[in-house]
Amino acid sequence: MSLDEARRTVIALDRARLQAGRELRGLSQTALAREAGITAAAVSQFENGHSRPTPATLLKLSYALDLPLGYFARRHGHAAGQAPAAFFRSLRSTSAAERRRATALVGLVHELVHAVEQHVALPAPDVPVNKAARDDASIDRVAADARAHLGLDANGPIPDVVRAMERQGIVTARFRVEGHQMDAFSVDYLDRPVVVLGADKGHRDRSRFDAAHELGHLVLHHPDDAGSKEAETQAHKFAAAFLMPAESIRDDLPRRADWERLAGLKREWGVSIAALLKRAQTLGSMDPAAYTQAMKTLSARGWRKREPVDLGPAEQPVLLARALEVAEAHGVTLDDLAAEHGLPLHDLRKVLENSLDPRPRVEL
Structure with a gap:
């Protein structure tokens, strides 16, 4: 995973994927923030769409969740909305x-x-x-x-x-x-x-x-x-x-x-x-x-x-x-x-x- 790839992923970021990845790992927003070295408020803002992570922060989240950067991108061919x-x-x-x-x-x-x-x-x-x-x-x-x-x-x-x-x-x-x-x-x-x-x-x-x-x-x-x-x-x-x-x-x-x-x-x-x-x-x-x-x-x-x-x-x-x-x-x-x-x-x-x-x- 590279910073260039993170920059491309941020452009296509699906905020719902951040929440899905966190739930996949069984983490609260506070626990994920601690693992990634950011604030819980930042995680909340990323998930509710009030702000976007920087490429460097997305890399931290990717490492903390042990998920590939591509996981966080919008899924083509999938119906929008919650499951x-x-x-x-x-x-x-x-x-x-x-x-x-x-x-x-x-x-x-x-x-x-x-x-x-x-x-x-x-x-x-x-x-x-x-x-x-x-x-x-x-x-x-x-x-x-x-x-x-x-x-x-x-x-x-x-x-x-x-x-x-x-x-x-x-x-x-x-x-x-x-x-x-x-x-x-x-x-x-x-x-x-x-x-x-x-x-x-x-x-x-x-x-x-x-x-x-x-x-x-x-x-x-x-x-x-x-x-x-x-x-x-x-x-x-x-x-x-x-x-x-x-x-x-x-x-x-x-x-x-x-x-x-x-x-x-x-x-x-x-x-x-x-x-x-x-x-x-x-x-x-x-x-x-x-x-x-x-x-x-x-x-x-x-x-x-x-x-x-x-x-x-x-x-x-x-x-x-x-x-x-x-x-x-x-x-x-x-x-x-x-x-x-x-x-x-x-x-x-x-x-x-x-x-x-x-x-x-x-x-x-």
Whole structure:
């Protein structure tokens, strides 16, 4: 990074990028000012557009944030304005700063997708939107319609939820926000939705439910619904109906906690025993008292954290990784994309580490 490059970047500076970079690093304005050797008031003025940094100051900010100068320039081909609000599962267990950092990370994924699409054609985003459904019956119908829209069997278990979503052009990633356990979340960008699944949730059954839950947000909700308890409840109901269609599973659900039977249903449907019990209670197969007792037993045996019956590793996103492979086969590497679009390469590798496998692949 040079002063000449900084001079060119200041001319094309996007003040929103300063804030995004700061949030990416999880820093307050005061902390960034301390790292860069400037005042917090100056950082505030840069971010709100009241003043511009000098080239020398922009260099200091770039070094303090460990971001390339190109990161701070206006993005051509991107819609102006803030990104839509993210749907977070656990608002109470995550701070506002943690959510901002996670949103900045998913913003990098979105920018990488935009960069890749200049070289590789991805499946067009095609989400079966229905923003009017609110009650249980209508959500069940919307879930059934979503299965049909995604080309899935109307009645049977879904083999791979993540793959089904990616075929509809929903980019999915799996990464950890350092130092924090973050549930799945999604951002419904205007051009293409992005879903993030937590890297620490390695249980296949729970991760499948997380993916279906985020699909529910994309189908049912507007960005203005983000953060509401009602939206989370509706997405949960959608996920249950999407993974366990009522007419297909109702007769198989036990009226009392039959653990052997529930273990078999878990293997068949790829959902947790806890989700099966809740579905049994919702569909009336199990009365509230029996459900409460079953959940108490689940807790007493330590199964709320780790259930019996291991379904294997969580489903892995492949769309972005395969797009990068195709781009590389045509002479455009991840390093090239990062340099061309001013994206921090080490951060991209971090968010992609659960999708990219450096080993040669055996093709059969």
